[in-house]
Amino acid sequence: MQCRLCDSERLTSVLDLGATPPCESFLDRDQLDLPESTFPLHLRLCEDCLLLQIPALITPEDTFTEYAYFSSYSESWVRHAERFVDTAAERLGLGADSFVVEVASNDGYLLRHAVARGIRCLGIEPSVNVGRVARAAGVPTETTFLDEESAARVRAEHGPADLVVANNVYAHIPDLRGFTRALRGLLSDDGWLSIEVHHALNLVQLGQFDTVYHEHFQYYTVHSAQRALAVGGLTVVDVELLDTHGGSIRLWARPDAVAEPTARVSEVLELERAAGLHVPEGYAALGPRAESVRLELLRFLLDCRAAGKRVVGYGAPGKGNTLLNYCGIRPDLLEYTVDRNPYKHGRYTPGTRIPIHPPERIDADRPDVVLVLPWNLETEITAQLRHVGDWGGELVYPLPVLHRGDILGDPVAAGAMETKVNR
The missing domain is CATH 3.40.50.720 (NAD(P)-binding Rossmann-like Domain)
Incomplete structure (x- = not known):
């Protein structure tokens, strides 16, 4: 196994959860007498770039073509999305002339609030069944996996995005470098990228091992996320600590040289450093x-x-x-x-x-x-x-x-x- 970010072979074991089935492969009654496929669930740390990761033993197509998770069934998550749209619209001055793209937009739980504000938007959702629900709710949604080719096509058809939202998807991509370049491809040169992802600080400090599963290929600190986003020419300019999913980070990134990072970026990096997560030994617990x-x-x-x-x-x-x-x-x-x-x-x-x-x-x-x-x-x-x-x-x-x-x-x-x- 090589690190999917930096190609290093210096990967050390952090947590071995044994072999399990993919977590969203729910069984019908007629499958109960049939065997199940299981895959090792073994979390490792790259000693060079400090990216936490598991081997890519299943593909996104295995998980997301038909998906069992619908975001709108969590009332608190829908309220969280509405607050984000409201604050992002104020912060970035989004209006009728703006264009917002959400990657992995699920059932339209977030973009429906953009639609209500009259903001032009598009969801990119790979799951056929979930995307169908979003379109029925009035959220423009394209059924596709985001890669560099599809990003170029969306940009050509709709124009560059003022804001790209990628909530709880940056961990789900085995081609981390290609996906990061695709995110950049959607953005205008002065645009904003917002990523929400579970914070590895909470994973390690609070022992949240159940956030490790096969569709989560990597787990981020701000430190490792900075390195990943740099592959696409993106700079983390702000970060927020969130309560969602047991403790997440919202990363605000922009194309290189557009803006200087806020003091909050340094503050969270210091929290991680003090917890020992900028060195391999900090993950041993x-x-x-x-x-x-x-x-x-x-x-x-x-x-x-x-x-x-x-x-x-x-x-x-x-x-x-x-x-x-x-x-x-x-x-x-x-x-x-x-x-x-x-x-x-x-x-x-x-x-x-x-x-x-x-x-x-x-x-x-x-x-x-x-x-x-x-x-x-x-x-x-x-x-x-x-x-x-x-x-x-x-x-x-x-x-x-x-x-x-x-x-x-x-x-x-x-x-x-x-x-x-x-x-």
Whole structure:
């Protein structure tokens, strides 16, 4: 394996999660007696450019031609997108004469707010089923994978973009250098690029190992993102720390020499340096942290089983499938899970084969414990499921440390379970 950014062969192991199925390869009932393909899930660090990465063992076409994830099912994520469009429009002076492109635009969760403002826009979305939903909602969307060729075609047809948005896609591209050049190809010479991506600082410091899965090919600090964007002649000029997805960064980049970086870029780089992430040794703690989370969660679920408690899940996100497979959690410990996305109803989680039902199943069954797999949406989900406390049920979140969601007004936990998370 060579580093996909700098071609170095000096790659060191950071976290080995074993072999698992791709996290979005949900199973139909008629597939339960068939074998599943599994692939190593092994995170490594390039000792030269410090890019965290996994081998490209599956292709984007394997994952994104037909996709199970629809952004609009998360209310907090839609509100986050609306706030971004509002602030970006004010910051950049976007209006009817502007052009905004979103790469990996999903079901139009973000660009629908640009449409509402009368801003000319285009979504580039590779998933046929998801793009169809966006167009039905009135968001202009082209079904294609972004590469240098498609970027040149979009620019020729629509003109250069004043703003290109790439939320939670910069990690999903194995051809990192070509994709970065394609982003630059969409931009006008004085345009802006906004990228949101999970911050490797949180991944390492908080042990967020479940954000590692096969469709995430690399994981960024600001330091490594600067090096990646430089391949396309782009300079990081600003950075924001976000709460989304367990802690993300919003990188603002522009074509070289257009603007000087703000002080916030230096401030976040210093946070990373102080955490040890500008040297290979700083990444060594991730493996032991992941192991600690696994053991604590398994102890809790085994105690529930011994006590005769009924435990079900909430959500069927990609990160949840990494957690379930790494921990070896199957229907004997987690009877089923539920999800708001109808696409997943009647299917089964990859590898662990836990059935997925509509959310109403929880109200009908009144389980003792609901294990929330999309723990990064704790505030939103705790509000949605507060009524679980009416029958004495508990919400439990597995990360960053195992803890209860406070739905009973009583944050006191049993045993070794933590009740508060350092944020």
